[in-house]
Amino acid sequence: MRSLREKKHRKREGLFLAEGLRILTEAREAGALPEFLFFAPEGGGHPLAQALIADTEAAGGEVIETTPDILSKLSGKENAQTLVAAYRDRLTPLGGIDRTSADIWIVAQALRDPGNLGTILRTSDAIGGGGLILVDDCVDPFSVEAVRASMGALFTQAIAATRWEEFVAWLRSGPGQLVGTSLRTDTDYQAPRYQPPTFILVGNEAQGLPQAYERECDLLVKMPMRGKADSLNAAVATAVMAYEVLNQRRAR
Numbered sequence: 001m002r003s004l005r006e007k008k009h010r011k012r013e014g015l016f017l018a019e020g021l022r023i024l025t026e027a028r029e030a031g032a033l034p035e036f037l038f039f040a041p042e043g044g045g046h047p048l049a050q051a052l053i054a055d056t057e058a059a060g061g062e063v064i065e066t067t068p069d070i071l072s073k074l075s076g077k078e079n080a081q082t083l084v085a086a087y088r089d090r091l092t093p094l095g096g097i098d099r100t101s102a103d104i105w106i107v108a109q110a111l112r113d114p115g116n117l118g119t120i121l122r123t124s125d126a127i128g129g130g131g132l133i134l135v136d137d138c139v140d141p142f143s144v145e146a147v148r149a150s151m152g153a154l155f156t157q158a159i160a161a162t163r164w165e166e167f168v169a170w171l172r173s174g175p176g177q178l179v180g181t182s183l184r185t186d187t188d189y190q191a192p193r194y195q196p197p198t199f200i201l202v203g204n205e206a207q208g209l210p211q212a213y214e215r216e217c218d219l220l221v222k223m224p225m226r227g228k229a230d231s232l233n234a235a236v237a238t239a240v241m242a243y244e245v246l247n248q249r250r251a252r
Contacts, residue, residue, distance in 0.1 A: 014089045016142035020081040026152025034085035043082020102130030103196040109135040110204040118149025119235035131158030180217035189221040
């Protein structure tokens with residue numbers, strides 16, 4: 001279980017770690033139960049923990065009582081949560097994404113920071129988005145850091161991973177407006193009327209979107225920068241864009 005902190009072992013086993021009563025309860029409410037559940041006695045008595053333990057056992061999962069020290073070794077944190085669980089990989093094939101199930105989708109290209117990825121998943125959940133499509137070489141969405149930052153949204157959102165060429169071919173096979181955030185445009189992000197389903201494309205934290213990718217977009221927009229900074233954090237920019245699209249839907 002401890003080896004699941006490393007990507008190669010997660011890929012080999014098809015499992016990933018999540019920790020904490022809140023995130024594990026979010027997973028349970030979304031219909032996801034762990035293959036393995038570890039708990040310390042002081043955490044197992046909570047009613048939500050009891051429900052999680054009972055449902056995991058009923059679904060055939062393995063429940064193991066252990067010590068806070070062992071939980072710390074599993075999670076890699078000195079002050080570990082009182083519950084740690086291992087879940088089955090939740091990647092959805094791109095062809096299995098139902099674009100009509102939500103008005104807003106987020107597409108991330110070469111995203112590198114697990115905190116950004118988790119925060120973007122949390123934003124997508126907050127706006128009622130369908131999920132996150134990872135393009136090219138992105139950070140692993142099932143790393144402990146990304147799972148932690150998602151605050152349970154990992155279990156409510158579809159997640160797909162693909163290459164750019166495959167994504168474009170899939171996108172153009174059905175409805176969908178691709179909107180890229182870029183500094184190489186004069187179009188303010190509040191000016192266009194976004195059409196559902198809207199796919200918000202965000203680029204790498206340091207490099208932004210490649211120009212070839214920008215040329216594939218139906219729209220390029222930018223947010224005003226009134227201070228000395230020339231760009232926003234990728235997760236923050238995604239949230240600003242996502243709420244603008246959502247607010248346009250609410251105003252109709």
